[in-house]
Amino acid sequence: MEKIYSKEQKQCDLVQAKPETIQFLLNFSKSLEITEAKGIQFETNLN
Amino acid sequence: MEAQFDDPILIKRYIKGDERALEALINRHNQRISSFIYSKVNDRGITEDIFQDTFIKVIRTLKKGTYSEEGKFLPWVMRIAHNLIIDHFRKNRRMPMYQGSDSFNIFSVMGDEKLNIEGQLIKDQIDSDLTLLIDELPPDQREVLVMRIYKDMSFKEISENTGVSINTALGRMRYALINLRKVISENDIILTN
Numbered sequence: 001m002e003k004i005y006s007k008e009q010k011q012c013d014l015v016q017a018k019p020e021t022i023q024f025l026l027n028f029s030k031s032l033e034i035t036e037a038k039g040i041q042f043e044t045n046l047n
Numbered sequence: 048m049e050a051q052f053d054d055p056i057l058i059k060r061y062i063k064g065d066e067r068a069l070e071a072l073i074n075r076h077n078q079r080i081s082s083f084i085y086s087k088v089n090d091r092g093i094t095e096d097i098f099q100d101t102f103i104k105v106i107r108t109l110k111k112g113t114y115s116e117e118g119k120f121l122p123w124v125m126r127i128a129h130n131l132i133i134d135h136f137r138k139n140r141r142m143p144m145y146q147g148s149d150s151f152n153i154f155s156v157m158g159d160e161k162l163n164i165e166g167q168l169i170k171d172q173i174d175s176d177l178t179l180l181i182d183e184l185p186p187d188q189r190e191v192l193v194m195r196i197y198k199d200m201s202f203k204e205i206s207e208n209t210g211v212s213i214n215t216a217l218g219r220m221r222y223a224l225i226n227l228r229k230v231i232s233e234n235d236i237i238l239t240n
Contacts, residue, residue: 015085016078017098022070025102029069034110041111 054120062109073102076121080128087132097135101128173238180230188223191216 033044060068085094194200
């Protein structure tokens with residue numbers, strides 16, 4: 001019996017965030033500083 | 048670091064200031080969270096955006112110290128992603144986006160009626176050429192033509208203003224147009240947009 005194989009073996013790529021996105025998040029995290037004064041939190045982005 | 052520590056330990060480390068712990072957390076859950084988002088939105092670009100927004104929220108919450116250990120990290124992140132996906136669909140329902148294809152372009156059906164810059168330049172040129180030609184007409188013909196075309200007056204009003212009969216006004220208008228056409232054709236002037 002004829003065996004039919006699809007030419008495209010990899011039908012479904014695994015979805016992952018790009019390295020650039022991850023790098024952006026890491027940089028964002030490094031630059032983000034939370035300071036608290038009189039019970040109020042302030043966000044500072046030191047970029 | 049990735050394989051060594053569980054999520055709660057990585058979170059504690061991150062809260063204490065170890066940025067590498069965040070990298071480990073993102074890398075560990077990248078595929079699951081991305082796949083979850085992609086399964087809902089079916090678009091790589093949007094998946095990337097929602098993934099980024101999700102972790103921005105995660106980072107803010109962790110840095111502010113408002114994250115509670117009660118729930119597990121991954122389900123919490125998934126919940127944030129889920130809420131952002133809902134926001135995305137709500138926003139798109141308010142502002143639906145239409146994309147044209149090769150066979151149908153929305154701009155062929157609807158468009159701006161205003162002239163483009165080139166068209167406006169041509170129109171201005173024609174208007175100024177026409178003004179020069181009108182200035183060459185005999186004064187009585189010019190007067191009727193200007194009143195009719197530029198001032199949008201009826202022939203009755205023209206006759207009252209110029210003190211001639213309606214028929215005379217009509218005749219002057221007719222001769223004004225004949226003379227204009229004659230000058231235009233004799234001088235090979237092109238007045239089209």
